[in-house]
Amino acid sequence: MKIEENYSIKDINSLRINQFAKYFCSIETVEQLQEAIEFSKIKKIPLLFIGEGSNVVFTSDYDGLIIRNNIFGKIEHDKRIVEISSGENWHNFVKWSLSKERYGLENLALIPGTVGASPIQNIGAYGKEVSAFIKEVKTINTLTAEERLFSKEDCEFGYRSSLFQNKKEYFITSVVFGTNTDPDIDISYDSLLKFFRASSMEIETLTPKDVFDGVSSLRSTILPDHNKEFNVGSFFKNLVLGEEDFKKLTKIINVPYYQTNSSYKVSSGYLLEKGGWKGKGVKNVRISEKHASVLTTSGSLDGKEVVRFANSIIDDIYSKFRVKLEIEPTLI
Numbered sequence: 001m002k003i004e005e006n007y008s009i010k011d012i013n014s015l016r017i018n019q020f021a022k023y024f025c026s027i028e029t030v031e032q033l034q035e036a037i038e039f040s041k042i043k044k045i046p047l048l049f050i051g052e053g054s055n056v057v058f059t060s061d062y063d064g065l066i067i068r069n070n071i072f073g074k075i076e077h078d079k080r081i082v083e084i085s086s087g088e089n090w091h092n093f094v095k096w097s098l099s100k101e102r103y104g105l106e107n108l109a110l111i112p113g114t115v116g117a118s119p120i121q122n123i124g125a126y127g128k129e130v131s132a133f134i135k136e137v138k139t140i141n142t143l144t145a146e147e148r149l150f151s152k153e154d155c156e157f158g159y160r161s162s163l164f165q166n167k168k169e170y171f172i173t174s175v176v177f178g179t180n181t182d183p184d185i186d187i188s189y190d191s192l193l194k195f196f197r198a199s200s201m202e203i204e205t206l207t208p209k210d211v212f213d214g215v216s217s218l219r220s221t222i223l224p225d226h227n228k229e230f231n232v233g234s235f236f237k238n239l240v241l242g243e244e245d246f247k248k249l250t251k252i253i254n255v256p257y258y259q260t261n262s263s264y265k266v267s268s269g270y271l272l273e274k275g276g277w278k279g280k281g282v283k284n285v286r287i288s289e290k291h292a293s294v295l296t297t298s299g300s301l302d303g304k305e306v307v308r309f310a311n312s313i314i315d316d317i318y319s320k321f322r323v324k325l326e327i328e329p330t331l332i
């Protein structure tokens, strides 16, 4: 395993922020991970794990060791249960599951990133969250070098959140998923339903492959391509408001919402659009013309520029609508 010094992280984060890591290595096995942990202990420096870098914002140079995860592998336990190594690409896993008649993940097609990062913020799209399919998360505690198995309940999953966001010492080595053996079509999410209604397809006879293709096509149409307009997907979380806060907001602006028992989910993109941010920006960073939830950069910029711009948006939205937007990706 090669450890590089003064490593430019520009090509390993999807915002293409140009900062430097004091040390960098790629690992392909758990033994290499242990070696990297040992190195950081000797040097007395912090560790940071990275998958495909599609949900991180580097706010400055990283004065430690960045470990890039390239641990691959799949173990099929039975028709429902499968264990996937954390470095596998998420979308490839969804595609593979479909080919093996393991159903349910189709709504989560085309989300960038690794399988190992999927539990971190409990990735979700089109009405589904990965936590619905996670049985166990296998980890190594990098402080003690011990293995630890987290049950789904241990992971404390919430909307774009999990226990791992506050327990950064755990490196996820693999994730155990339980999928369905029978097709489980769910296109109830508003924009997905509209997409299929507008198509010539018969809704009653849709297959999981149709949903996979539909979600992929919809995402490609509405989201900017992160390899050309550099981004991390939604930059701000949707708001989850209690009844009182929701009522206060609706006195200022009439918003579309999604209601669960005790809360109201409001699209951050809607507020950004109504706040006049769509397509607006400064020198190297802007809100996408295509999708108001997505912040894009022109690449090769300083991380602080992104944070300054994001904070100016948070302040502006607060002054207009009295709600505080929260940044979705991990700030480093």
Ligand SMILES: Cc1cc2nc3c(=O)[nH]c(=O)nc-3n(C[C@H](O)[C@H](O)[C@H](O)COP(=O)(O)OP(=O)(O)OC[C@H]3O[C@@H](n4cnc5c(N)ncnc54)[C@H](O)[C@@H]3O)c2cc1C
Pocket: 014, 048, 049, 050, 051, 052, 053, 054, 055, 056, 069, 086, 111, 112, 113, 114, 115, 116, 117, 118, 120, 121, 122, 123, 124, 125, 170, 171, 172, 173, 223, 224, 225, 226, 231, 232, 233, 234, 330
């Ligand atoms: C165009 C675009 C669209 C997107 N759409 C969606 C969407 O629809 N829904 C959604 O939820 N997200 C979406 N995202 C965000 C992103 O795809 C997910 O958060 C994804 O899971 C990030 O994976 P990654 O491997 O790139 O993680 P990274 O960005 O590399 O890391 C993210 C966080 O996870 C930690 N981490 C990574 N690997 C490990 C590991 N093995 N063990 C422990 N910690 C680890 C990192 O330290 C970091 O804190 C989108 C991003 C882009 C660019």
